Amino acid sequence: KKDLNDGIDTVGGKMTVCQLYDKKNSQRKNIKRATEKGRQYLMNALKNDPLGMRAIDTVKQSDAKEWAIRMSEKGYAYKTIDNYKRSLKASFYMAIQDDCIRKNPFDFKLSDVLEDDTEQKVILTPEQEERLLAFMEKDKIYNKYYDEVVLLLETGLRISEFFGLTTHIDMQNRILNIDHQLLKDSEIGYYIETPKTKNGKRELPLTERAYQAIQRILKSRGKAQPLIVGGYSNFLFLNREGLPKVAGNYEGMVRGLIKKYNKYHTDKLPNITPHSFRHTYCTNMANKGMNPNTLQYLMGHANITMTLGYYAHGTFQSAKAELERLAC
Known part of the structure; x- marks a missing residue:
């Protein structure tokens, strides 16, 4: 009832994380080939993870953090996970603007969850x-x-x-x-x-x-x-x-x-x-x-x-x- 009173779209909140990410991508078509490839990689990663099929209004910050940990355990690099997290944060932000959800579960620092093991840039003197x-x-x-x-x-x-x-x-x-x-x-x-x-x-x-x-x-x-x-x-x-x-x-x-x-x-x-x-x-x-x-x-x-x-x-x-x- 509170959701209805606050104008929250409870039907929209039932779309899956995969559907939300796809919707976000559909709003910007004119992209580089490398960006398109990156989108495909993230979509495939979501489809192969329990998070992808979750309704967006059920995803809590703890779920997003657990997703990041699973990605790390699967061998994804810290930088890749951080890029994917940024894309998902933008997708959930769109859902907030559309009144589908109230909070963004991806609004956290990845370094609070995973150790940044990114190798420093190698410079020749x-x-x-x-x-x-x-x-x-x-x-x-x-x-x-x-x-x-x-x-x-x-x-x-x-x-x-x-x-x-x-x-x-x-x-x-x-x-x-x-x-x-x-x-x-x-x-x-x-x-x-x-x-x-x-x-x-x-x-x-x-x-x-x-x-x-x-x-x-x-x-x-x-x-x-x-x-x-x-x-x-x-x-x-x-x-x-x-x-x-x-x-x-x-x-x-x-x-x-x-x-x-x-x-x-x-x-x-x-x-x-x-x-x-x-x-x-x-x-x-x-x-x-x-x-x-x-x-x-x-x-x-x-x-x-x-x-x-x-x-x-x-x-x-x-x-x-x-x-x-x-x-x-």
Whole structure:
């Protein structure tokens, strides 16, 4: 009776969590392929969990917390569970707005329930960066990737933006125009996607080191297969078959590179991924005192908070240098 008096839709409250999530998704259709995949993964996870079939007006905060624990026990990463929780919180918020329920059971901190075991971003120090590049330059196997890694470290590009580069580069004005990503899917093959964030479209000035690396890449570039992807062709980076490289090609290469370096050196390098080059660039620029708004633009970050997080990756050396600079 209280629900009726308060205008609560008791019928709407009987929809299942799966139905609620589906309803929420139906209100925003124009999404990236990766987002669509993420939605499918969460829907499948809900269907395979007791929570998915529960009526939304029966779900309490303790149920939501138990769901998070079950997800962790099934092997889902903390970050994935947190992303899923955020999606479900938004779905239940919609149900509150529609007067189906009163409270949001997902309105809690995940860190109060699960330990955040997310590995910290791996950053190469400037000294490690130079050691790695010096090794690559001389190595018979990895020297062919030298200029690519130089360019990644000099631009901070996302790997999908990097492999989306074509030979149509404004070398005269030394500008990289970033307006798309090149991706590959097992179902549809190569495809073009807009940049990851609304700030992703940007023009990057080329440093001298980056400019020289591109010059060498253009000179040594092999014969390309006649391929057009989403209106783009003449991709800069090609595999042995003359087809565009994608992120998947690079994971194994970087793993093997670090393994070989560490085999022959006592001063070991940390295990990194292709994305570590982006983290390294951003951290180095932050440590050099670059204006945060400028760095946000160069990185194509959606918001300044993401950029400011890199300024926290300070080191003893950077703290000492900063204090000495301020003391002058």
